[in-house]
Amino acid sequence: MKEGPDITSVAALVGDPARANMLSALMSGLALTAGELAREANVTAPTASAHLAKLREANLVTMVVQGRHRYFKLAGSDVAAALEGLMDLAARIGNLRTRPGPRDAAMRAARVCYDHLAGVAGVRIYDALIASGAIVVSAEGLSLSNVGRARFIAEGIDIDAIERKDKAICRACLDWSERRSHLAGPLAKAFLDLFLARGWANREAVGRAIRFSSAGQAAIEAFIARQALDTAKSSSRSMA
Template sequence: MKEGPDIAGLAALIGDPARANMLSALMAGKALTAGELAGEAGVTPQTASGHLARLVDAGLLLVEVQGRHRYYRIAGPDVAEALETLLVLAERTGRVRARPGPRDEAMRAARRCYDHLAGTAGVAMFDALVANGDLTVGSDGLAPSAAGRARFVAFGIDMDELEGRRRPMCRACLDWSERRPHLAGSLGAALMAAFVSRGWATPDRKTRAMRFTDKGRAEFEAFLRPAARRHVADG
């Protein structure tokens, strides 16, 4: 018995598979209900409830009561950072879980992270915008180029309005399943809103998945193509 923080209790808390799954699910940043987290962890609601109570008690999660739902989220950046560090270390030491689990492919393909597009589609969009020169990555962060700005305006985004907001327009958000960045910020939100309003994709009500229609998927992919080859389908 020495001095120092009780690292064991904390790590043991994170070390349970069900709790770790819940924490991982919450790493995307969105608050989830107890029932959703039970599904994520693959346990019954009553089991999940016990785990969540312990995580809240330990200060790792915050809970917000809305009606008969309880929304849980990561308590703060330091918790997220600790989890991220563990994830990186787990990856370096070659620990990849091969757990069987009923996780649907739709979430992986496209989901919303807060209010912007994440998942494979989100990462693909980010990559395409950068590759096309619509977004520039600098030391100050992310910004739309002049060409990109014109393109977004042509797509129906009110860039002047976005620039006037306090919220950062472009932010790179690390994608959980892809481990690569996708576009966050007010521009990311505006783009996803535009996809929805055009009927390209609809948010699943129960999950965070975004369900693209076939036509919407095709138009989305056209949107990602370099400006030169794009036909004028985005009017």
């Protein structure tokens, strides 16, 4: 009778407000304790514990015990991607946020999408990388060109270190606020990590918003400008 995988259980899991809030909080990519998630979802500890048990059983989140704390985080980037997809649909369907507040504006400008950069900043960087040929799109997905490899190494990213795994080094992730793609995957994670490590970008105390320092802002603009420069060199093949 039924066809394809069973959507119901996953959707029902996400469909509960408390769990949805928890998952949204985990979209920051951070590992959060059960207590923190309980507060995030506005429920008591016992309730949160029950919810987290279900999410864990469904392999949506993973848990790691550290002392008397239990840290939860999303099971993987695929879960994050699915949640982004739902956010995208929710945004289109009409469930727009009641009224975009200052925090929403910051979120739109730049935010963390599980482990990489999203929002206007993320999309701009992605566009520049594609246009300059640093990232190439093929049937198998995104791949890093030799030009792009050199450029990222010049930025200070240890490509070799993140390339070990047999997984793709980068992929596209749909951006719910911009409705365009931004860069995801190990490369994108390394890129964000670099900015955080250098103090060019800072997470807000709570939530997923990212704030750039003036140096960071300048670094981003310079990075994009460098891509544009290389783009100008290569003749752009105009398409219909």
